[in-house]
Amino acid sequence: MDDADAPGGHPLPPGQRVVGSWQPSHYGRVPRIDPERWTFSVGGATRDGGHMVLDLEALDRLPRVEVDGGMHCVARTSVVGLRWGGVPLRRVVELMPPEDGAQHVLLAAVRGYAASVHLEDVLHPDALLATHVDGEPLTPEHGWPARVVLPHLYGFKGPKWVVEMTYHHQEQQGWWESRGYHPRARVDREERWAHQG
Numbered sequence: 001m002d003d004a005d006a007p008g009g010h011p012l013p014p015g016q017r018v019v020g021s022w023q024p025s026h027y028g029r030v031p032r033i034d035p036e037r038w039t040f041s042v043g044g045a046t047r048d049g050g051h052m053v054l055d056l057e058a059l060d061r062l063p064r065v066e067v068d069g070g071m072h073c074v075a076r077t078s079v080v081g082l083r084w085g086g087v088p089l090r091r092v093v094e095l096m097p098p099e100d101g102a103q104h105v106l107l108a109a110v111r112g113y114a115a116s117v118h119l120e121d122v123l124h125p126d127a128l129l130a131t132h133v134d135g136e137p138l139t140p141e142h143g144w145p146a147r148v149v150l151p152h153l154y155g156f157k158g159p160k161w162v163v164e165m166t167y168h169h170q171e172q173q174g175w176w177e178s179r180g181y182h183p184r185a186r187v188d189r190e191e192r193w194a195h196q197g
């Protein structure tokens with residue numbers, strides 16, 4: 001299937017349809033997060049065996065970028081024309097790099113949601129630890145104070161209310177991966193289900 005263009009000339013991945021208004025999509029209630037206590041930690045199989053903890057002030061001091069990217073749900077709806085703001089995840093990886101050969105990353109949110117991604121996708125230039133969208137802080141239902149955004153992967157790979165990133169030598173099973181969804185989940189290849197290979 002060819003890529004179609006969504007309204008406004010935004011590229012639409014194969015098998016997706018555009019929805020006009022951006023409805024939040026997640027299980028359970030929106031968590032209440034205390035910004036004074038929120039932290040993002042990086043650990044697991046790190047190169048130096050240590051771990052790093054960023055609070056919101058530390059995150060604020062890191063270089064920020066803006067990236068255009070849609071939100072493509074694996075259930076086939078897409079929101080296009082979003083402009084995300086945040087810290088490139090590869091900058092975070094540079095601060096606390098993985099051990100050689102640790103190619104798998106588990107991104108974990110509050111309350112047990114997690115997504116398993118390849119290190120290569122975390123190092124993608126558009127991969128963000130996002131705090132803003134369209135110039136405004138994220139709303140609570142879209143992941144405030146911070147979420148992961150990987151615009152080239154299906155939305156389930158980007159935990160809202162993210163709190164942890166860990167490196168692993170073996171592929172991990174997050175919330176959707178353990179329910180049969182694709183370990184890689186690239187939108188350009190329509191990698192929706194694990195059994196597609």
Ligand SMILES: Nc1nc2c(c(=O)[nH]1)N[C@H]1C(S)=C(S)[C@@H](COP(=O)(O)O)O[C@H]1N2
Pocket residue numbers: 023024025026027071072073074109110113141142143154155156157158159160161
């Ligand atoms: N913590 C958490 N993050 C989550 C989810 C969730 O249920 N919990 N759902 C994922 C799915 S399936 C999608 S499509 C996107 C939706 O993001 P949005 O609600 O901002 O559009 O969030 C992802 N991140």
Ligand SMILES: [Mo]
Pocket residue numbers: 025072073074075155156
């Ligand atoms: Mo989704």
